Amino acid sequence: MTFGTTARLLHWIMAVLVLAMIAAGLIMTQEIERPLQDRLFIFHKSCGAILLVLVAFRIAWRLTHPAPPLPDSVPPLQKLAAYATHLGLYVFLVVMAVSGYVRVTSGGFPIDLLDAIGIEPLLSRDEARAEQAKFIHATAKYGLIVLIALHVAAAAFHGLVLKDGVFSRMWPPVRPAKQDG
Numbered sequence: 742m743t744f745g746t747t748a749r750l751l752h753w754i755m756a757v758l759v760l761a762m763i764a765a766g767l768i769m770t771q772e773i774e775r776p777l778q779d780r781l782f783i784f785h786k787s788c789g790a791i792l793l794v795l796v797a798f799r800i801a802w803r804l805t806h807p808a809p810p811l812p813d814s815v816p817p818l819q820k821l822a823a824y825a826t827h828l829g830l831y832v833f834l835v836v837m838a839v840s841g842y843v844r845v846t847s848g849g850f851p852i853d854l855l856d857a858i859g860i861e862p863l864l865s866r867d868e869a870r871a872e873q874a875k876f877i878h879a880t881a882k883y884g885l886i887v888l889i890a891l892h893v894a895a896a897a898f899h900g901l902v903l904k905d906g907v908f909s910r911m912w913p914p915v916r917p918a919k920q921d922g
């Protein structure tokens with residue numbers, strides 16, 4: 742059993758965007774040249790707004806399209822670990838996307854992409870809320886990074902060592918015609 746094309750496309754598009762967001766976030770919060778910092782902030786906030794929508798859509802998709810079961814060759818404890826990691830990834834993605842949005846809008850800062858298409862901020866200015874969201878955003882990144890590392894290591898182990906078909910449930914990004922699910 743394998744994932745369909747919508748789940749695969751969402752997975753790989755979000756994988757690229759989230760890795761770019763983490764890299765941009767980590768670089769732009771250092772003391773770097775101002776023009777580069779400004780560009781990274783604009784990228785991070787605008788891409789973050791897109792991710793907010795994608796995360797919501799992906800959760801809705803996952804709830805209405807359950808994941809195909811892992812093969813019987815995967816031991817029960819590993820199945821549980823995979824389930825917990827995937828659940829954790831969803832939770833941390835929501836926390837990161839929402840805390841980023843709350844931090845920026847409560848701080849009274851612009852989100853260029855949303856401003857350009859005329860979407861007003863949903864929250865009014867509130868410095869205390871902005872600081873709390875900033876703390877959550879900066880702290881939750883560690884959880885997200887650890888879970889991504891575990892997820893990539895497990896995927897690489899299945900794809901390169903076990904070669905048990907688990908990796909090809911999600912790769913390539915478009916489901917090959919001969920696979921089911």
Ligand code: HEM
Pocket residue numbers: 759762763764765766767770785786787788789790792793834837838839840841842844845852875878879882885
């Ligand atoms: C899955 C989505 C997101 C990921 C993975 C992510 C990741 C990160 C990371 C790793 C940092 C560096 C934090 C640090 O080291 O202190 C950061 C900072 C930041 N992010 Fe995000 N982010 C996401 C969504 C957003 C969104 C939606 C916004 C706003 C629209 C946003 C706005 C910011 C801002 C303004 C900072 C600078 C720190 C601050 O002043 O709060 N992020 N992000």
